[in-house]
Amino acid sequence: MKAIMKAFQRAVALDSSIHRNLKVKLPENYSFMENVEIVPLTYSEILSATMYYPVMFGVQDEVVFPFAVTGINGKNVFLKKNGTWKIDTVPNVCRHYPFGVFKEADEYTIIFDETYASDDGERLFDDEGNDTEFFSSIKQGLTELARDFHDAEECSKELFNGGLLKTLNLDVDTKLGKMQFRNMLIANIEYLSRLQPEKLYSLNSKGYLLILHAHYLSLRNFKLFDIFAEL
Template identity: 45%
Template sequence: MFTPPQLFKNPIILEPEEHKNLRIFKPLNYSFMSGVEMIPLGYSEILPATIYYPVFFGMAEGFVLPFVVLGVQGKNPYLTKEGFFKIDFIPKLAQLYPFGLVYLKEGEQENFLVAVDEENTYTDEGEIVFTENGEETAFFSEIKQELTQFALDLKKAMEFGQKILEIGCINQTSFVMNGPLGRAEFKNVLIANIETLRRLQPEKLYYLNTAGYLPVLYGAYFSIRNFKIFELLYAQTIEIF
């Protein structure tokens, strides 16, 4: 689930015995993001992401998760022709690629498993993941630490999404956007709705405030205006090419 198909062509779960000879090559730029239109966010990413991107929520496997819209029609206006982001904020999942996470839930048990895009695996070049004895290399241990922190952030994002859904601060909608990148149809997405805040019971509003959720909600609500940034960035892309 945290290996979006537009980004991860063939995600595989890493196993010490099976992948002892596996080497990983981390891309030198973000050109692999050129056709990626959406990507999930951790909780700590939501507010900074709303400065530059439209941020929505989606339902998957019974829970709610925030995501950013990076482009439409397979075009990502946030990238330069050299494959670098034009803006300061880069989603964590893009930074971690080709590593990602697979979320599994069985009853009350929840697990995040480390996955990698097989498109970036080799046997003769790149960084080794496991030693001959099946132990993690220093390279992979460092990556796992980052993935662990990201998993915790994703879990917090899922809890946030579920809570604001229960309170009624996000609504399901569908809409069509026409712009310089073409026509894009968004079906059954969840968008932040701050209008409900005026009707909330005081204790619920107090909870949203003390939990730090209010600024995140407002940021997501106003982020829909960032579709305008698509036009500005795309105009720059036209000039570059």
């Protein structure tokens, strides 16, 4: 994923030479998400995300990707005061923080938020620069995350190039205030209704048809913001 989540305060690319002695203390809860309003989604979580979050598609540097709206005006409505999540559907990228992946061209790089460097944390590399057992486990999860992001981008690209996504400008008004979305992408339901059966079959066999409908209907979840804000 090329977009770096807002939670990253000092994101750096990990290097076994530069960060040979780096120690990391993982966060105890999701309080780092307090001010995050938008989270990029991986392919495997799009459908589950549409149950609670408004899900749309965005474009950055010609890359199309899905994302979930988690808050408004710097307030994450899904986060409790004690740093726990209000629902069980937590975006994948949050589960890996303070680590993440950044895509440049066709290469993924592991990034880390330096604010979580700690003298009493776990080492990522041994004295020879090899991955520790602690970091090997994290690295395996990040590899799966990168693959999942890749699948999300491939799905989004096919939908966009096939004319199945159209530009959306949306004004949202909640108890927490107003929010504007400009040049976002949403399912082109009108175009979808005119597709030939064989094209619909192809979309359905890939799981894309369900994603289009679920994401389109997920915009109703902005109505849930007022409810979640009071929990």
